[in-house]
Amino acid sequence: MTTRLNPITTPRHELRAEKARRNREAALNAFIGKKAEIDEMLARLQALSDDHFNCAPDEVNWGHVGTLEHYASLLKRITDSAFCEGEHAE
DSSP states (O other): OOOOOOTTTSOHHHHHHHHHHHHHHHHHHHHHHHHHHHHHHHHHHHHHHHTGGGOOGGGOOHHHHHHHHHHHHHHHHHHHHHTTOGGGOO
């Protein structure tokens, strides 16, 4: 646990610097948490893909194709945004 600065005896520039440091630390912690969340989702998706989306070859029908097309379109939105492609191209 960190000690807070006394606002009465601490100069304002030090208070602002400490607040900025705490804000950066909170942002970093939130970033790491979201990254872990994404990594977990990607691992689950990769495992599902490795298992052919729980579909045996003799069971494949156009409904399965539609489902995968939907998944692909959602992932394309994400990759377009992440890599500045498609509608997100500069």
